[in-house]
Amino acid sequence: MTSREQLLASTFVSLADTLVADFDVIDFLHTLAIRSVELLDADAAGIMLADSHGGMHVMASSAEEARLLELYELQNNEGPCLDCYRSGRPVAREDLPAMRTSWPAFTDQLQSLGFHSAQALPMRLRAETIGALNLFRLKPGRLTEADLSIGQAMADVATVGLIQERAIAASEQLATQLQTALSSRVQLEQAKGVLAQRAGLHIDEAFQVMRAYARSNNRRLSDVAAQVIDGTLDDNQVPKGPRPGPAAQPRT
Structure with missing residues (x-):
């Protein structure tokens, strides 16, 4: 088994395992x-999920540039991720002119951050679409058909896991869980900024070291973020990993 096949197998196991105690959305x-970035021919990825009223929220990203692009989509109500969620189908365009025809403002923003392609895959289970994965x-x-199939399979498995985890709770708890996740996301962005400024880190490195600390100490990421913000977790307690380089370069 190749290293990519091993990573792919490990990924599917991780995405299917949502029944663990204290599941961290x-x-x-x-x-x-x-x-998605490690396994596909993509340089950044982001995820939006819908709340109980159909409003979309940025929930995760592989890099700060991806988060900014997804926020731009929401602010301008334009982009592949939104179209993907609304249609429940994969969304892509052949080239930049075609993208500019569909999403003129988004495409300009995309290029300003150094990207030249964007497409989205639905996070869905049968007729229910809960969000979208942006690549x-x-x-x-576009991505190759092989990469698209793998990306969609990962999105599908993640969706099944999320819906399965939600189904365990009562309907009132579902709304509470999503609201808690949204609040945690806001808190996490604040903590990234606080740690980056305090320790002189890049914003992506700040997230990476917080996540590494949370995992190595069996802590919830949201709890670590809260301690970074209120100052009860000293910077010296957070392990410093290698400083990440600039945005990934195109694969050859």
Whole structure:
């Protein structure tokens, strides 16, 4: 078995395992975003989920640039992720001119951040679509059919896991869980900024070291973020990993 096949198998196991005690939605979604970049010919990934009223929220991203692009989509009500969620089908365009025809403002923003391609895969189970996975590339063009199949399979497995985990709770708890996840996401963004400024880190590195600390100490990511914000977790307690380089370069 090759290293890619091993990573793919490990990814599907991780995405299917949502029945563990103290399941962490935010970390789960970040796993999907990061593994999408590692396994597919994509340079960044982001995930949006819908709340109980159909409103979309940015929930995870592999890099700060992906998060900014998804926020831009929401602010301007334009982009592949939104179209994907609304249609429940994969969304892509052949090239930049075709993208600009469909999403002019989004495409300009995409290029300003160094990307030249974006497409989205639905997070769905049968007729129910709960969100979308956005894939960004530094080079133009769509993903291959093989990569699209793998990406959709990962999104589908993650969706089944999320819906299965939700089904365990009562309907009132479902709304509470999503609201808690949304609040945790806001808190996480604040903590990234606080740690980045305090320790002189890149915003992506700040997230990486918080996540590494949470995992190595068997802590919830949201709890670590809260301690970073209120100052009860000293910077020296958070392990410093290697500083990440610039945005990924196109694969050759």
